[in-house]
Amino acid sequence: MEIRRIPPDMLHHTSETLMQAAGLQDTLVSRLRGHTELKTDYAHYMRPDAATAEKAAKAVHDLMPS
Numbered sequence: 001m002e003i004r005r006i007p008p009d010m011l012h013h014t015s016e017t018l019m020q021a022a023g024l025q026d027t028l029v030s031r032l033r034g035h036t037e038l039k040t041d042y043a044h045y046m047r048p049d050a051a052t053a054e055k056a057a058k059a060v061h062d063l064m065p066s
């Protein structure tokens with residue numbers, strides 16, 4: 001069985017996405033990676049899944065006045 005090669009940048013994407021899913025603040029994730037701007041992380045590394053997006057949408061909905 002051959003092991004599939006995974007490019008190093010994909011590991012970067014995965015680790016940032018997992019840290020975000022674990023509940024670490026995005027600013028902390030960015031700092032741990034040595035980035036000076038969050039837009040670097042959002043544009044290239046963080047890939048939130050559908051459940052994370054749904055949870056965020058519900059949190060925003062709950063804040064809206066009825």
